[in-house]
Amino acid sequence: MSWDFDYFMELFLAGLTRGSIYALIALGYTMVYGIIELINFAHGEIYMIGAFTALIVTGVLTLMGWNSVAILFIAAGVAVVYSSAYGYTVEKIAYKPLRNAPRLSALISAIGMSLFLQNYVLLAQTSDFLPFPALIPEFEWLRPWEHIVRSSQVVIYVTTAIVMILLTFLIKFTRIGKAMRAVSQDKEMAMLVGVDVNRVISVTFIVGSATAAIGGVLIASHIGQINFYIGFIAGIKAFVAAVLGGIGSIPGAVLGSLVLGWTESFFTGYISSDYEDVFAFLFLVFILIFRPSGILGRAESEKV
Amino acid sequence: MDMRKTFTVVIVGVFLVFSLVGISAAADTIKLGVAGPHSGDLASYGIPSVHAAEIVVKKINAKGGVMGKQVELLVEDDVCKPEIATNTATKLVSEGVDVVLGHICSGATKAALGIYKDAKKIAMSPSATNPALTQSGDYPNFYRTIASDDAQAQLEVDFALNNLKAKKIAVLHDKGDYGKGLAEFAKSFLEKDPRAEVVLFEGVTPGAVDYSAVVQKIKQSGADAVIFGGYHPEASKIVTQMRKKKMKTAFVSDDGVKDDTFIKVAGQYAEGVYATGPKDLSSNPMYNEAVEEHRKAYGDDPGAFYPQAYAATLALLNAIEKAGSTDYDALRKALQTNDVDTPLGKIRFDAKGDATGVGFSVYQVKNGKYVEVK
Numbered sequence: 262m263s264w265d266f267d268y269f270m271e272l273f274l275a276g277l278t279r280g281s282i283y284a285l286i287a288l289g290y291t292m293v294y295g296i297i298e299l300i301n302f303a304h305g306e307i308y309m310i311g312a313f314t315a316l317i318v319t320g321v322l323t324l325m326g327w328n329s330v331a332i333l334f335i336a337a338g339v340a341v342v343y344s345s346a347y348g349y350t351v352e353k354i355a356y357k358p359l360r361n362a363p364r365l366s367a368l369i370s371a372i373g374m375s376l377f378l379q380n381y382v383l384l385a386q387t388s389d390f391l392p393f394p395a396l397i398p399e400f401e402w403l404r405p406w407e408h409i410v411r412s413s414q415v416v417i418y419v420t421t422a423i424v425m426i427l428l429t430f431l432i433k434f435t436r437i438g439k440a441m442r443a444v445s446q447d448k449e450m451a452m453l454v455g456v457d458v459n460r461v462i463s464v465t466f467i468v469g470s471a472t473a474a475i476g477g478v479l480i481a482s483h484i485g486q487i488n489f490y491i492g493f494i495a496g497i498k499a500f501v502a503a504v505l506g507g508i509g510s511i512p513g514a515v516l517g518s519l520v521l522g523w524t525e526s527f528f529t530g531y532i533s534s535d536y537e538d539v540f541a542f543l544f545l546v547f548i549l550i551f552r553p554s555g556i557l558g559r560a561e562s563e564k565v
Numbered sequence: 566m567d568m569r570k571t572f573t574v575v576i577v578g579v580f581l582v583f584s585l586v587g588i589s590a591a592a593d594t595i596k597l598g599v600a601g602p603h604s605g606d607l608a609s610y611g612i613p614s615v616h617a618a619e620i621v622v623k624k625i626n627a628k629g630g631v632m633g634k635q636v637e638l639l640v641e642d643d644v645c646k647p648e649i650a651t652n653t654a655t656k657l658v659s660e661g662v663d664v665v666l667g668h669i670c671s672g673a674t675k676a677a678l679g680i681y682k683d684a685k686k687i688a689m690s691p692s693a694t695n696p697a698l699t700q701s702g703d704y705p706n707f708y709r710t711i712a713s714d715d716a717q718a719q720l721e722v723d724f725a726l727n728n729l730k731a732k733k734i735a736v737l738h739d740k741g742d743y744g745k746g747l748a749e750f751a752k753s754f755l756e757k758d759p760r761a762e763v764v765l766f767e768g769v770t771p772g773a774v775d776y777s778a779v780v781q782k783i784k785q786s787g788a789d790a791v792i793f794g795g796y797h798p799e800a801s802k803i804v805t806q807m808r809k810k811k812m813k814t815a816f817v818s819d820d821g822v823k824d825d826t827f828i829k830v831a832g833q834y835a836e837g838v839y840a841t842g843p844k845d846l847s848s849n850p851m852y853n854e855a856v857e858e859h860r861k862a863y864g865d866d867p868g869a870f871y872p873q874a875y876a877a878t879l880a881l882l883n884a885i886e887k888a889g890s891t892d893y894d895a896l897r898k899a900l901q902t903n904d905v906d907t908p909l910g911k912i913r914f915d916a917k918g919d920a921t922g923v924g925f926s927v928y929q930v931k932n933g934k935y936v937e938v939k
Contacts, residue, residue, distance in 0.1 A: 268785050275777030282774055390798050392830045395809075411809060414777075480774055485805045486798070486830045494772040529778040530785075535740065535768040 271409050272530040273523070278414045278483070280522025281421035285476030286499035287514040288428065289469025295445045295509035296465050298364065302371040303351050304473060305496015306378035309489065311344040311474025312481040313382060316393055323394065333396040333482070340474040348470025349463055382489040390488045393481040413483040420479060424472055425515060432511065437464055445509070505545055507558020516556055594637040595885060597622065597878070598657040600667030600677065602645040611669045613867050614691055614874035615640055618666055620858050621878040631886050643668055647676035654680035662686060663891040664881045666874060671695035678704045685893040689881055691873035699918040708900060708914050710877045711870070712924025717841045718750035721817050724839065724927050725790045726760050729815050735765035735788035737803070739795030747794035747819055764788050771799055780806045783814065790815040797827035801835070808834040815839065828933055840935065841925045844910070846872060852908035876907030
């Protein structure tokens with residue numbers, strides 16, 4: 262097969278789409294890990310709940326005859342609020358009581374929460390796949406490049422970029438951001454100098470859940486279908502991306518996600534999608550051999 | 566005369582009477598063996614066939630039987646186990662069976678067939694779907710009224726080549742047993758056919774976030790048609806992304822996709838998609854009648870493979886009637902040359918033993934509904 266630039270670009274952009282979605286979810290993993298060293302396995306479900314909330318809001322507003330761009334914004338807004346509320350509540354119920362327990366207990370609690378939320382949506386909603394309307398309009402100006410990239414993909418890239426910029430701003434330049442950094446460095450010391458650690462942890466969960474919800478709405482609109490199980494695989498992949506980039510590091514999560522997305526996309530395109538996951542995880546192993554704490558992770562000596 | 570002597574005489578007498586009956590019955594009945602699992606875990610697969618045979622035989626006997634003789638059933642249990650099926654077959658043969666309806670499970674059927682073959686007896690299964698049973702050519706005495714496992718793949722390939730005139734075909738699957746098995750059959754059929762080439766053979770990961778890369782790959786391969794083995798969630802994602810990319814590539818899939826959820830989820834993008842699915846029997850009056858007879862006789866709805874067993878019993882008895890004997894070669898000829906009306910429609914058998922006209926049809930989504938493609 263001769264070198265085909267269009268094909269390369271298509272795969273590059275497909276990988277970027279996947280990577281962006283992974284990144285929106287991975288942020289939540291990495292932020293929570295950075296602060297309380299917990300792998301929040303219920304995070305994938307928060308993403309799924311975001312998509313479901315958006316679907317319900319969309320259904321109601323479509324009946325009322327609103328136009329799709331307005332629906333997209335309102336649905337995304339409601340999804341963010343709902344998912345954040347779930348993220349906040351999950352932390353209060355499942356993790357806060359276990360804050361001083363061994364780390365394994367909190368991990369098991371997280372897995373339990375993940376199963377609970379999955380089954381809750383399964384029972385409260387349905388086990389079927391549901392159609393998700395294409396809320397993102399087709400842009401006229403994109404027509405010449407339509408064969409390579411779709412407008413929903415462009416919206417995913419732009420939104421992800423905006424979310425990253427806002428998040429960087431939040432962490433670098435606001436009071437709460439400073440408090441987050443302080444808690445992640447040393448929880449007890451931060452407490453001693455008067456940082457409200459519980460509040461910081463809650464905010465972290467809320468912010469992480471909000472980005473996951475945005476990811477859920479965008480991918481559902483791009484793919485056109487959702488069910489109660491979508492959070493599981495997306496969550497695992499995003500977790501891998503966070504580890505790949507260096508768990509606890511925010512730029513690392515984004516970079517890890519994009520690398521994972523591109524790896525999958527190019528392997529599918531140039532080799533075979535039969536082994537898509539095999540390649541993705543081989544790549545993870547390979548990177549972790551040479552950089553055990555991830556691409557951008559801080560090298561930490563294990564406290565024995 | 567003491568008690569013991571009387572007793573012996575009675576026993577001997579009873580045996581004599583029974584063996585007399587046995588001999589006289591053998592002389593003027595047609596013996597139809599019914600073999601399958603009638604007890605154990607898999608009994609629910611075998612019992613409906615016994616019911617079907619009983620209903621059909623009762624009806625035919627009431628009308629005067631076959632060639633003027635009454636039909637007698639010899640029901641034997643094989644518990645779906647190959648090692649027991651050989652005993653079952655040996656027993657049926659030694660009892661002088663003329664034709665056999667069975668067995669049910671492919672493994673048990675295969676084990677029993679050699680014994681029937683040596684005894685020159687015809688066996689017809691309502692349910693053994695293993696492709697090799699007919700296609701290997703090892704068992705010319707074997708017939709079946711159910712489509713083999715690869716029948717869907719064969720139908721999809723034929724449809725893509727004959728109706729869609731596709732030259733380049735992409736074969737995709739979801740890496741599952743069902744989807745991948747089907748895709749591999751489709752691929753092997755396509756490779757035997759010079760009219761088209763397989764330009765892409767790939768598995769997709771079920772539940773992945775996005776299938777853009779695979780869709781690009783289909784586009785890049787220049788395929789005119791996609792044959793997909795798998796279920797509707799992946800199919801609807803792939804079709805939706807293809808259509809959003811303005812790709813007009815035909816999409817042909819299987820009965821995992823011939824489901825209304827597929828249309829609901831893929832919406833407007835489902836239009837024009839082809840899927841194979843089991844033939845709709847409910848429009849056949851004979852099928853409805855057969856179900857009604859079962860309700861009347863047993864008080865409930867028939868179980869698995871009932872219509873197939875009903876059809877097989879009819880086909881076997883009809884062949885005996887047409888051949889005018891139970892001779893092996895005459896029966897084979899009769900099965901391959903006569904059409905029989907059955908609950909599955911009008912059937913006959915090809916040289917390999919598969920029934921033609923049973924099994925699957927191609928459906929297409931038109932205006933949000935699956936419509937059979939004639």
